[in-house]
Amino acid sequence: MSALVKLVILVPCCFFLVALIKFLYDYLWTPLRIQRMLNSQGIKGPPYKFIHGNNKEVAKMKSEASSKPMGLTHDIFPKVQPHLYSWINRYGKNFLFWNGVRAELVISEPELIKEVLRNSERTFPKRKPTVYLSKLLGNGLVTAEGERWVKQRKLANHAFHGESLKNMIPAVIASVETMLAQWQGQEGKEMDVSKDFRLLTSEVISRTAFGSSYLEGEKIFAMLNKLSIIMSRNVFKTRTPFINKLWKPADLLESEELAGEIQECVMKIVKKREDKVANREADSFGNDFLGLLVNVYRDLDDNNRLSLEELVDECKTFYFAGQATVNSLLAWTILLLAIHGDWQEKARSEVIHVFGNQNPHPEGIAKLKTMTMIINETLRLYGPSNGMMRKVGREVPLGKLVLPANIDILIANAALHHDPQLWGDDVHLFKPERFAEGIAKATNYNAAAYFPFGLGPRFCVGMTFATTETKIALSMILQRYTITLSPAYVHSPVPIISVHPRHGIRVILESLHNNS
Numbered sequence: 162m163s164a165l166v167k168l169v170i171l172v173p174c175c176f177f178l179v180a181l182i183k184f185l186y187d188y189l190w191t192p193l194r195i196q197r198m199l200n201s202q203g204i205k206g207p208p209y210k211f212i213h214g215n216n217k218e219v220a221k222m223k224s225e226a227s228s229k230p231m232g233l234t235h236d237i238f239p240k241v242q243p244h245l246y247s248w249i250n251r252y253g254k255n256f257l258f259w260n261g262v263r264a265e266l267v268i269s270e271p272e273l274i275k276e277v278l279r280n281s282e283r284t285f286p287k288r289k290p291t292v293y294l295s296k297l298l299g300n301g302l303v304t305a306e307g308e309r310w311v312k313q314r315k316l317a318n319h320a321f322h323g324e325s326l327k328n329m330i331p332a333v334i335a336s337v338e339t340m341l342a343q344w345q346g347q348e349g350k351e352m353d354v355s356k357d358f359r360l361l362t363s364e365v366i367s368r369t370a371f372g373s374s375y376l377e378g379e380k381i382f383a384m385l386n387k388l389s390i391i392m393s394r395n396v397f398k399t400r401t402p403f404i405n406k407l408w409k410p411a412d413l414l415e416s417e418e419l420a421g422e423i424q425e426c427v428m429k430i431v432k433k434r435e436d437k438v439a440n441r442e443a444d445s446f447g448n449d450f451l452g453l454l455v456n457v458y459r460d461l462d463d464n465n466r467l468s469l470e471e472l473v474d475e476c477k478t479f480y481f482a483g484q485a486t487v488n489s490l491l492a493w494t495i496l497l498l499a500i501h502g503d504w505q506e507k508a509r510s511e512v513i514h515v516f517g518n519q520n521p522h523p524e525g526i527a528k529l530k531t532m533t534m535i536i537n538e539t540l541r542l543y544g545p546s547n548g549m550m551r552k553v554g555r556e557v558p559l560g561k562l563v564l565p566a567n568i569d570i571l572i573a574n575a576a577l578h579h580d581p582q583l584w585g586d587d588v589h590l591f592k593p594e595r596f597a598e599g600i601a602k603a604t605n606y607n608a609a610a611y612f613p614f615g616l617g618p619r620f621c622v623g624m625t626f627a628t629t630e631t632k633i634a635l636s637m638i639l640q641r642y643t644i645t646l647s648p649a650y651v652h653s654p655v656p657i658i659s660v661h662p663r664h665g666i667r668v669i670l671e672s673l674h675n676n677s
């Protein structure tokens with residue numbers, strides 16, 4: 162055999178061998194090493210399976226849980242996160258499972274949670290977003306890291322704080338009024354209020370964040386919604402090595418198309434606003450978030466000013482984070498008030514006492530104690546967040562553990578919110594009185610027992626905005642209507658990024674003022 166022929170055979174063989182060794186190293190050696198290291202420290206979990214990890218088991222548990230009918234119970238953790246529920250029961254509060262080849266350490270022990278979330282800037286940063294999440298949010302505040310996050314967070318803190326927030330209240334009231342006008346004539350009939358809340362929360366974020374109307378953002382919301390459904394069904398899909406490089410799945414192609422269209426629509430809104438600022442048009446100094454981003458920092462030097470691309474990513478983030486979450490919160494609160502007429506009555510008395518028949522105002526909103534208790538309890542039972550994701554970049558200590566490099570962490574907040582050891586035997590009952598003396602007392606001063614808005618430096622920047630919007634909408638509804646549950650209501654919470662009522666929230670509203 163000539164030297165040339167030998168070379169022609171040998172080179173591809175060497176390539177193949179190196180690729181095979183790398184493949185076995187990544188897909189066999191590393192997972193088994195991580196598993197052994199954590200097992201030896203008492204962290205157990207379902208064993209790693211070649212390439213797929215535990216994804217097939219997760220898919221099976223999820224499909225069984227979602228197809229099983231459930232009664233009207235608030236014990237929803239086994240329904241929305243059946244894999245976490247089942248494995249916490251089997252392996253303990255902290256356990257390891259495998260999303261494909263990625264090790265995922267689930268943590269539901271308060272002390273460890275505090276350590277992770279409070280150090281999420283350096284030791285436990287956010288994960289690199291999946292290909293789908295990056296299409297949804299770009300490199301906006303939710304996914305940004307390092308210097309970029311610091312800059313964006315500073316701007317967002319400013320936009321959602323004190324005076325800026327107060328100035329957004331009239332836009333929220335106007336949006337609720339639009340919804341209530343459409344409810345007129347619906348009294349006594351069954352209606353799905355969750356649909357109306359989707360429009361309401363979209364309108365609110367369009368007006369308050371972008372100084373535009375729902376109609377302008379309508380297409381964006383519809384596309385974001387589609388993208389989030391695609392993303393949810395791909396969370397536990399194994400990305401097979403090699404094959405994914407050669408062939409793009411239909412979901413990926415569709416999400417790329419959607420992301421491109423969203424980008425274009427958002428870009429138009431941002432550009433329109435920039436033009437207004439450049440032309441110094443009267444309403445260009447509005448109090449909406451985009452206005453603030455474009456205006457307040459436009460005098461900064463180039464390093465501190467957001468680029469057009471950053472502005473667009475930030476807008477996508479706020480369209481998404483600001484709508485689906487509050488939509489979910491409003492929907493579940495109405496369900497709980499429809500079931501618990503006594504709390505509905507208490508909330509209404511408080512609203513009438515504070516506002517009479519007037520529209521909500523900032524001083525009054527701050528006095529709504531019963532409503533705050535109701536919202537806190539709703540967020541405990543039906544919090545929109547399905548967990549907080551972080552990663553471990555290099556080997557680090559956590560409590561008494563030593564975590565290997567290159568693993569993911571999932572903080573299972575729903576597990577804590579539904580834990581009888583933290584909340585007592587009545588954990589699955591709706592009892593807003595738990596929060597009568599504030600969150601600290603309700604949780605026995607354990608900050609990581611209840612954190613629907615997250616914890617540490619990355620906690621929700623829109624928290625006060627979300628609760629203010631919710632309080633305004635609930636106050637205005639309670640001033641006008643009594644709410645009862647329709648016999649047609651079917652209870653089925655599903656996790657599509659946030660926890661949603663699959664069959665809507667079907668209620669019957671009766672007007673409190675017969676002549677109105």
Ligand code: HEM
Nearest residue numbers: 302303482483486490546549613614615619621622623627
């Ligand atoms: C009931 C409503 C809401 C809930 C339960 C909620 C929950 C959360 C949670 C748990 C986090 C922390 C995520 C993590 O640590 O990984 C978060 C972050 C965030 N939320 Fe919310 N959120 C709500 C409403 C909103 C609204 C209305 C906005 C904006 C208008 C918003 C914007 C954000 C942003 C930008 C972040 C990322 C903050 C950062 O990383 O610095 N959220 N939210």
